[in-house]
Amino acid sequence: MMTSYQLNANAGLSARFHNVFKPRDIFLHDGKSLRRFTIGARLQMAAAFAVFFLLAWSVVATATAFRSLDSDMARMERQVAKMEADVAAMRVAVNQRAAQLERRQAFLATMLRGDADAGRLAALLPEEVSEPTNPAARAIAHGFDQVDEMQTALVEEARADTRRRYRATVGALRQIGINPARLQREAGMGGPYEPVPAAENADPQFRALFTSWRALDQLETGVASIPSARPILESANFTSGYGIRSDPFRGRAAMHAGIDLAGPYGTPIYATADGIVNRSEWNSGGYGNLVEINHGQGIQTRYGHLSRLLVRPGQRVRRGELIGLMGSTGRSTGSHLHYEVRIDGRAVNPVPFMQPNQTLIALQQQRRPVLEAPVAIGGPAGGPARTDR
Numbered sequence: 001m002m003t004s005y006q007l008n009a010n011a012g013l014s015a016r017f018h019n020v021f022k023p024r025d026i027f028l029h030d031g032k033s034l035r036r037f038t039i040g041a042r043l044q045m046a047a048a049f050a051v052f053f054l055l056a057w058s059v060v061a062t063a064t065a066f067r068s069l070d071s072d073m074a075r076m077e078r079q080v081a082k083m084e085a086d087v088a089a090m091r092v093a094v095n096q097r098a099a100q101l102e103r104r105q106a107f108l109a110t111m112l113r114g115d116a117d118a119g120r121l122a123a124l125l126p127e128e129v130s131e132p133t134n135p136a137a138r139a140i141a142h143g144f145d146q147v148d149e150m151q152t153a154l155v156e157e158a159r160a161d162t163r164r165r166y167r168a169t170v171g172a173l174r175q176i177g178i179n180p181a182r183l184q185r186e187a188g189m190g191g192p193y194e195p196v197p198a199a200e201n202a203d204p205q206f207r208a209l210f211t212s213w214r215a216l217d218q219l220e221t222g223v224a225s226i227p228s229a230r231p232i233l234e235s236a237n238f239t240s241g242y243g244i245r246s247d248p249f250r251g252r253a254a255m256h257a258g259i260d261l262a263g264p265y266g267t268p269i270y271a272t273a274d275g276i277v278n279r280s281e282w283n284s285g286g287y288g289n290l291v292e293i294n295h296g297q298g299i300q301t302r303y304g305h306l307s308r309l310l311v312r313p314g315q316r317v318r319r320g321e322l323i324g325l326m327g328s329t330g331r332s333t334g335s336h337l338h339y340e341v342r343i344d345g346r347a348v349n350p351v352p353f354m355q356p357n358q359t360l361i362a363l364q365q366q367r368r369p370v371l372e373a374p375v376a377i378g379g380p381a382g383g384p385a386r387t388d389r
Helices: 002-020 041-113 118-124 135-175 180-184 204-223 358-364
Strands: 024-029 034-039 237-240 243-246 253-256 259-262 268-270 275-283 288-296 299-309 322-326 336-343 346-348
Touching: 041 118, 041 135, 041 204, 118 204, 135 180, 135 204, 180 204, 275 299, 275 322, 288 322
Parallel strands: none
Antiparallel strands: 024 034, 237 259, 243 253, 259 336, 268 322, 275 288, 288 299, 299 322, 299 336, 336 346
């Protein structure tokens, strides 16, 4: 039953196939004669196969073209993405380089202006910027090389000047017997640790300049604490020097811890360096009315036998500021000033501190004008090697 159905179906399909490709007659009439052409089934099938092949080939070619177009589009997209990455890298390199140069310029301008503090300069330290890995970005960054070279030359010049000033200041301090290390002691400090990122990764050249500047700044700041002027502006007589002398009251050899400068009663007496008044009072040890100033770094000055005290304990005074009037109070034979310089509590010869030193004068002129000028016999009683303190 099933076989008969299949045969009938195949017969019907074959009939339809032959009906599609059955022989066909075509008549052509040219106006004079009539011609007849017969197109057989095989020719029709061959033509149909050719059309089918052409259509199939067109479909395949179109699909291949689309795949090639997709590949080209993907390649173009990758190229565009790479170009965008290069542009972004160049933009980052330019911004980093420009920011570095601007920061370096701000550091140099602040330092050379002469009014910066160490904390501010440390915060302005420019970071070291690494060389870009992208060739295009590296080429763009090198466009700033001329500015870089100018800044580098300025850094080297500043370092050379800083070293020169440091050596000159050290030499001037040693001439008067001051160890430069004394002025570079760090004061007591503390607090939580909050690092400055710029200082952690600072440009080596600028870090070296900052280190040199910091050492010089400490030294020059400490110079303000050094007595380097005469305590009397008016004319005075030098009547007694520092060291062993014949005591004017006992006539025996005794240590004189300072110098005596005689002058009229009421002659103005001035501080010889910046500092804070430790004592401004009557002293029973022989000084009479005494002003003692602490200049920091272990340095003190004393002004004895004053007729009047014009400052109070705890008061901050500047170099050249009026602190008292000359007199003859205490253990004194007449109107004069007993002047002492002490380092770590020990009296030293004040004379070298009163002699002009152009380096120290130039540094201290930034704070106060230079004092000029200087001078009966007296002073506290003392033995050969010990003085009243």
